[in-house]
Amino acid sequence: MQHVSPIREPLVTGGKTYADITEDVCRQVEAKPNMRWMVALGVALVFLGIFIYSVYRTLWFGIGEWGLNKTVGWAWDITNFVWWVGIGHAGTLISAILLLFRQKWRTSINRAAEAMTIFAVICAAMFPVLHMGRPWLAYWVLPLPNTFGSLWVNFNSPLLWDVFAISTYFSVSLVFWYIGLIPDFATIRDRATGPIARRAYALLSFNWTGSAKHWSRYETVSLILAGLATPLVLSVHTIVSMDFATSVIPGWHTTIFPPYFVAGAIFSGFAMVLTLMIITRKTFKLEDYITLEHVESMNKVITLTGSIVGVAYITEFFIAWYSGVEYEQYAFINRATGPYWWAYWSMMTCNVITPQLFWFRSIRRSLTATFIISIFVNIGMWFERFVIIVTSLHRDFLPSSWVMFSPTSIDVGIYVGTIGLFFTLFLLFAKFFPVVNMAEVKSILKSSTGVSHTHNPGASLHGTAPNNSHKHD
């Protein structure tokens, strides 16, 4: 017997049945693409075009097309790399960590969030690869026999750890996402009317039948994958932060970086999930699955992680003063009052102040406010990486090397281009793949809508739903 709380709102509203879930989610997969989707894809493709052009310029003319220089050797590109990787983290957090914590509200958002992870990591990977200058030699980062004329790779370097961390993270996330998709592809396959759709989804669904034995193994596999992905996701941004923390640059050389980067990653990732979900639920009419309850829960995570990030900023400043190291002190004073003060204060405003607005319940539950704040958070998190990278580097050890960094149009082009790449992938996903995990939502439907769950068939059929009348928001 499962207790139904009269004060907790159901996860799926609108009195849905199992068939309704199938119908609602499969609708946009089976229907012809609508106008709004086509327009959105068109815009995304334009930005993808900008990406392709900028990459072509970078490859043809070299890294000189970018604004970085000898002093600021990591600039716009690594900022974007860290930004995208961070965004990816929310997907794994939702699908893995919330699974381990048995947070059932994750079921209707985990599919899209994991897709976001995968696409964000693809976008992130573009930057270090392009920064190599000769991306066709990218395989040199792998530990290959040194007949290439080089030595073995340096396993003491965090940059190499990154290669392993990001590629493992990408592959494990992809597998986790795909395992979850298999039962839903089977559902689409069994509904498909056209021969092409049926064959395509039959191939994708890997012969899935929904046999009890397979489900049992599927649940075991999901649980173990969640258990593996949880330390994995924490390790990824920890290692990204070590790219900075293990160096001796004032402003980078701090032990607070790993937890601070992980919190920041989750913070920006949830903001991106919210941006995407608010659009998706509206476009695909999924308001009963992605409810205000979901938005509110995610906003709470944003407030928590945003506060951790805020405390980290203040701690950094305090430690710089407390350390008594004048270079460290200068680096931080220069961040707040130096030539890049506007970047620092944009970061502070967007990351520290805006998420605090979510202490108000009305703002937490307002879609418009959430949408705006989620954009602000993503801008703030971009500035955070910019501040860390550019302001720490632009005042070199020798004042004769002090320079300013400004991006070229190619820098900007690659950045907005990856946003185009991201949205192209996401829109294709949203059209051809089920955006909500149907099987998982079905598995929580009974307990979440207030129907009691027992093994005694006599008493089980219709429990009472204490609070089942809901406004559609």
Add this chain to the structure above:
Amino acid sequence: MTSKKYILGVFNDEDVLLNAIEQTRAAGTKIYDVFSPYPIHGIDDVLGIQRSRLPIVAFFCGLCGTSFALWMQIYMLGFDWPMIIGGKPHIALPSFIPVTFELTVLCAAFGMVITFFIISGLRPTLKVPVLDVRSTDDKYVMAIELKEGTDINKLNDLLRSHGAIEVNEKEVVK
């Protein structure tokens, strides 16, 4: 070409289904398989499905990953081409931990998932393998294999008396 016949009991409710499974098994009928659109809690016990040993597979695959990663790094930097990097010893174990961890996770995850695919017969095919297409939507289907001399009417009555909304016969040509 061999063909197999199945009796399919279609159910509307998971609790009714669980009860029907118990009763069918109690009546001495062997259930071929049960198909559902989502994992039903408690079905493993009533069907007598053993707990999966996939976590053990994951553990040993992970162990292989750990050993391989350690061997690779110690061999490459410690023996094959030793170099002093940042004043560290040739075999600097603390800085080998991240790569070791990542390869452990990678091998554990892929080893387990590939094993899951192989033992469950999951592979891309063009055919539709389900016995009743509604079992991936909103119905639960209990399949009982028909052998020579099985009393179809008795099975029909048994399933219906335990709440099946439909009882169908299906022949599968292998």
